[in-house]
Amino acid sequence: MKRFALTTLFSLWLVCGAAHGQSAAPQPPLAELMHQLATASLGDSPALVAQLDEKGGDAMLPLFQAMRDGSLYSVDTTHDLVIEQDQGNQSLFVDALTGKPVQDVTSDDVSAVPVNNLLRGQLSLLISKIQIHSPNPKVRQEAVFSLLADLNPTLIQTLEEARIHEKSSGVKDAMDLALAMNTAVHSAKPVERVNAIEKLAGSQRGEVRNLLNRLKADPSQPQVQAAAVEALKKIKFKSDLYGMVDTLFFGLSLGSVLLLAAIGLAITFGVMGVINMAHGEMMMLGAYTTYVVQLAMPNHIDESLWVAIPAAFVVAGATGVLIERCVIRFLHGRPLETLLATFGISLGLQQAVRTVFSPLNRQVQAPSWMSGSVEINPDLSITLNRLCILAFALIVFFLLQLVLKKTSLGLNVRAVSQNRNMAKSMGIKTDRVDAMTFGLGSGIAGIAGVALSQLTNVGPNLGQSYIIDSFMVVVFGGVGNLLGTLVAAFTLGVANKFLEPVTGAVLASILVLVFIILFIQKRPKGLFPQKGRAAE
Amino acid sequence: MNSVLNFFTKPRQPDSTVMPFVVVLTLATTFFALCNLLVPAGSVFHVSTYTITLLGKYLSYALLALAVDVVWGYCGILSLGHGAFFALGGYGMGMYLMRQIGTRGVYGNPVLPDFMVFLDWKELPWYWLGMNHFPFAMLMALLVPGLLAFVFGWLAFRSRVTGVYLSIMTQALTYAMMLAFFRNEMGFGGNNGLTDFKDLLGFDLQTDGMRVSLMVVTALLLALAYLCSHFIMKSRFGKVIVAIRDGEPRVRFLGYRTDLYKVWLFVYSALLAAVAGAMYVPQVGIINPGEFSPVNSIEIVIWVAVGGRGTLYGAVVGALLVNYAKTRFTAILPDGWLFALGALFVLVTLFLPKGLAGLLQERVNRRPGKTPLNEVQA
Amino acid sequence: MNAMRWPTEVASADELDLSHEYILYVEGVSVSFDGFKALNDLNLYVKAGELRCLIGANGAGKTTLMDVITGKTQPDGGNVFFGQNINLLARSEADIAQLGIGRKFQKPTVFEAHSVLDNLEMSLKANKGIWYNLFAKLSAVQRDKIDEVLSIIGLQQQRHMLAGALSHGQKQWLEIGMLLVSDPLLLLIDEPVAGMTGQETERTAELLTGLAGERTVIVVEHDMEFVRSIARTVTVLHQGSVLAQGTMDQVQSNRYVIEVYLGEEA
Amino acid sequence: ADTIKVGVLHSLSGTMAISESTLKDTVLMMIDEQNKKGGLLGKKLEPVVVDPASNWPLFAEKTRELISKDHVSVIFGCWTSVSRKSVLPVLQELNGLLFYPVQYEGEESSKNVFYTGAAPNQQAIPAVDYLMKDLGVKRWVLAGTDYVYPRTTNKILEAYLKSKGVKDSDIMINYTPFGYSDWQSIVSDIKKFGSAGKKTAVVSTINGDANVPFYKELGNQGISSQDIPVMAFSVGEEELSGIDTKPLVGHLAAWNYFESVKTPENKAFIKEWHAFTKNPKRTTNDPMEATYIGFKMWVQAVQKAGTTDVDKVEQAMIGQKVKNLTGGMAEMNKNHHLSKPVLIGEIQGNGQFQVVSETKGTVPGDAWSDYLPGSKDLIADWTPPIMCGNYNVKTKKCIGQKF
Amino acid sequence: MITFQQVNQLYGGTQILWNLDLEIRKGSCTCIMGRNGVGKTTLLKCLMGLLPVAAGEICLGDTVLNKVSAEQRPYLGIGYVPQGREIFPMLTVEENLRLGLPVRQDKARQIPDKIFELFPVLGDMLKRRGGDLSGGQQQQLAIGRALVMEPTVLILDEPNEGIQPNIVRQIGDVILKLNETEGLTVILVEQKLGFARRVGKEFRLMEKGRVVASDTMDKLSDQLIKQHLAV
Ligand SMILES: Nc1ncnc2c1ncn2[C@@H]1O[C@H](COP(=O)(O)OP(=O)(O)OP(=O)(O)O)[C@@H](O)[C@H]1O
Ligand SMILES: Nc1ncnc2c1ncn2[C@@H]1O[C@H](COP(=O)(O)OP(=O)(O)OP(=O)(O)O)[C@@H](O)[C@H]1O
């Protein structure tokens, strides 16, 4: 993950702090400093941390890390610093310096050592410095990268020394980059500088770009300046390219959300012809199911989704079957009336959720395997949850295709929706087919809800925010055509994301809507219309 | 032949509800107006200004429902975007009212509405020009939605966009309008919309007399629209419209340009909706982009369905009833009224497939001694 | 002028030029659906006042031909002219109907929510414009016309019935009635006697022969007895083109026609 | 009547129910508490709850219903500015009294309304000062939902930042619609904007439902509070209760109240809230405190005036003091806005805020911003001799409407 | 085999069938005739359970059909070719045919070749949507679809409507064959006398919702025709 530049303010402070340290009275010993830290105010902590770093050196790593992550505590009675270690549902406290467990201390006896943003920044920098020597090459590499914005002579010296013994090529590259950055600025020989700059052109990192921008602005050495301009051009070209890929991914990802939202509707509406205004609420039920599942298994958040998906399918599907049996089946041949009834149902479901779960949003946690992003390069990283949802949407889609194409259900559903009486005369159990189809569509909506719970609010309004988009996608794709739904969802997603940087989010949505309206004039039955005499 | 049979042999009776409707509407309105203005506040017969304002709102909704019924009930065009025409009419009126505020706004700017002042606009955008003249503003309140309906209808009907495709496109239309009007750059007050109106044609909007007048005018317009729509639906034009609903391709083979029939009906309907919007705004005191929201448009359709589509009085009754229910429910059951409303919708669909109007018709048909007109003997 | 007409009015009535006695020219028309050729370079000429029978196997393209003439289907190529001067391919369905080309569909399509009377009223030959119909009233002449047609189709008693409640055969009659009141120059009639009893079939035959002469009639029918009773010229379609044409006897003895259509001992 | 009726005008359904229904409960709790103390002027308080259903015209209608049909003495209600704007004409026509408890864009002072939430100068300006001075922020993203409150706030902030020498190129402004949920591109743009080597912060006036997906996207794209801190004006404890806050630790919010502040009053308040809602985990938040202060002040004012008559209560309100839940005294000023302290808090892993900065003393709410050209000369003063909501100090006249 | 006893049927308030009695013998081929609108189609729909019976009983052998749901009746061996074909328009020809498979006793998974022997055109058009077929092709599909179910009773409502002459012959041959060699009971509604005479073994004449004459086909006199079929 990308580390950003620390503030200049902070660098200034470091210098002052160091100067101050030299001139001041002899510093208190480590233990004393730690006790001071335990009771220090937020304003005093930075100075203490700096002193700890100076005194404690690498041994301070666990303490710094704990402090940054908010797991550093001080024992109320003794002001000893302890680190909380999560051990299932019970927390264990270890000594901040020695790492030995501290007996007889519970969470009631300790209070957190306060940190704020400023301190976290300072700590991160110190941690990185220590981690240059970490045994783990990945950590070392990260450490180097996070120091790029704060290169100074001592650091460069450290890096040069470390570079000699470094074995991991990844870390070597990182160190070379740092050294090249240093050379590019500080070398006395213009040729060296130009060479270094050429090397830098291979990196997409923001720190490099900022440095090159600075060089570009400095006219004192024309060839250096020219090299910087050239390097920046190369970098820009690549980053534009990655930007496109990024945007494309955003579009696909938005498309996958649209697809998930629309796919259940493509069945209840597209195939069965029910104008299902309660479709959104089925997604909402799925999302709430995820919430309940996580409540039930608080220590297994990572696995919770695997339980939530079938659970959501069952809950929403069962609700769908219930709705079909109690209401929809009395409305055969009156498709427009289903709008009225399902709208009523959607109002009821929303209010029911408000009554049961309160009107507030519920918290659904992200499993760790879906958090964060894969960084392909500094200009292009893909968030994992989006990637998972994209894959998930496609899987759901193809499974559904399979069910509809390969089982008799698919055929029966279509037969019933086209001619109910004749289907009866062919021995098709229309009642069961209806219930199962509506249940299937609703169940898929429920599954979509699980995915949405990872992206957005789990609240009573969840369904409302997707219902219009869902209808739009189904209609744009062509009612009754599942493949159309797929293409429509991705088209709209990608179009939206390519427009957005140009026009802004609101105008992009408006333009997409206008585009759909105009498009339908050209193809009045959507992207993939149902063709033939019967469709007229 | 063997056609003895009352129900189907009965001629399609001309909607004989016109006179009763107009009479009841006029009487009720007059009654309420007098009870507000003449009966002293203490009396049991006094009708509060609150009630008058509510009635006025319901009546504009009724007019809106009528507009939807004309296209949906008679021509099968399920518009899920009529809120857009309503809102545009409302904005037309709102802009006029806004300009009437003059220096009485919070910043005292004689020309610019408050929201423009605090967004630091220097002059009135061109589309606000002239809106301080009532006739021009009203013309715009009709012209703009009418034109929008015309352009949209012309494009859609000519390309033969029908059924759910059309419904969803109307929804997209109103949704796009909503997003656009939410934008502050549009110059219509963004999310806050237009509000803080003072007077209309020089009359203070907050007096009882004005409220009663607005209510009465709304009622008159509703009656007029009812008569007009009745006339249209009874004419051969109306028969063609209904035929289009049941088999548009076949109507074309009879030589009718169905796209034009639909366009003009759509425009007519949009104009009714715009009038409703224009009457609605001074009575509720605010117009904002929320009126464009697709859910609003869906609700209108539901009023019509509850009342019974395809009958003009059904639409009116549905709008009055559902909105009255909403007013009552939100006050009596603030926490659970959505259950009640939702249940109402479901129950009506299940047990009154033709809406309340259907119920009424059945009653009439069943009344002993009443034989359908022109009954054919076996 | 025709393509972009101001949306308020109907087409100006074009004068039909019948100077070469032919009323319908279908030349080189092809229609294909997803690669399947329903009509294949079809040529057909019909004289004014003629009663032409069109027969041919199921799927030969008869209905498709009517679709092309009435503007419902655009052909891939070819020309269709009404009289000398009117290019039907450039016209909309409504225009074509107003020119005086009426059609009865294979599957009866009547307006089910309208009474029999209203169905006929709407089909009347009259101005089809919007303003006109907003104020139109039935004239005495029109009333008589409708009454006359009602008695022809035998639905006097059902005049106020909703068309949706008619039986299949009654709908067939109503549709014929709708065609009659519209007073067309060219009638395209797709399988009029399907579902009729023998007696009714005879009546239909009388009706159609009566119409011919004054009007031009093209009838599609599979009932050979019926065709024989009315036919002067018969055209046989096969796989989208004309297979044979001539009098009933000529056609009936045509070997190909027997093979693909009539069967050995028809 | 033998009771004093109190109107409660908060949406219990529709999009705003998420925020507003809590305030309904708060008012009910306060009424309950007051009744336990024996009511007011010897009468019991009786709540009249209605549901304006997040529908703005309905707010006006319900106000009319509350005042003219139910004859309430005061109304506690509204959240969005548009609902307040919708209600204003009715209040003024029927001379009602509204307590409005939410932070808002200012530019208003009505005789019939008391504004107990923060004006921009009580939230936005101190927050930006903190970012600038304490975190050394040089580059600014002003991200908001596209409506009046964020627009105005950002206008004020833009003017303010420029007055502090920030260049145009260092300000990025972005608006999104209500309920916006696909933040990928915008967050990615922010990330790019923030990688220019200068300390960057986001000032967020993103409202309501859009926040959860925004923060989730921030977390997933790996923007931590050390990289680009986000300072929010509409994200409180309640909004956080719907998010997993671990990835958000260190992001900021500016309010006049945080649940985590340890004062005896706050402890008591939280305890009562838990007891009232029968939910020991229910959070409290800033608009609740604003409701609390408003309610207490109203009670005091009624006691002082000896009547619930709107005009008398209105005058009695001015100068009323109530202890803040976070310490110190809130005071109602002549412009119907409160003087309150401003707190900056950082999000913690447990969904609470840790106060990292606090103004010295209280900040009086400005009805009219000093940074907008149209209103910098305006003040509101509802005491004689000025007695109006928009007095121009230059021309020495009340302009526009007189209420 | 099939009996109607005092069957009454109403559409809304309109009575169509009046105390109708009817008997169909097993293995026979019975032609139901009558003018337009006398209730032939209605009668068949009652038999198929598609219309509710107001009063009276319909039996298939010993089974009282009134209590059997419409979906179950095909499993009792009834195949139905409705008037107007009622093809599933958006399903392909193949899919239309496949729908009948689960009803078969032998649970075959393939459409029997027999169907394509009877109606070769269906084989050529397997992948075409049913709705795109020409009227006559659809009629053949409708019959084929009923035959896929291997019914013991085959009900045909005006099967020759819109069919080319040689196919009409063929259909006649098929019906005869099914009836004579495979013992299928056939109920045929037919207007065309020639065809009725050729394939029908018995006739039932209907008038105004009642059966007014029934006998074997050779007894169908001109007198009866004039009385009940002429207009
Ligand atoms: N929209 C379409 N898509 C695909 N194929 C079509 C379409 N319309 C017609 N066809 C095919 O074109 C051929 C001609 O059809 P058409 O209806 O014109 O036949 P027909 O001569 O009227 O037959 P019939 O006498 O059975 O009514 C048929 O094979 C039919 O399947
Ligand atoms: N859905 C309906 N509602 C009301 N009446 C109907 C309905 N369907 C048919 N009818 C009436 O029932 C009567 C019998 O109709 P049915 O379709 O059974 O006649 P049929 O004998 O099959 O005539 P055809 O030979 O024309 O097919 C007709 O008079 C018709 O008007």
Ligand SMILES: NC(N)=O
């Ligand atoms: N005032 C607000 N937050 O709308």
Ligand SMILES: [Mg+2]
């Ligand atoms: Mg045909």
Ligand SMILES: [Mg+2]
């Ligand atoms: Mg029949």
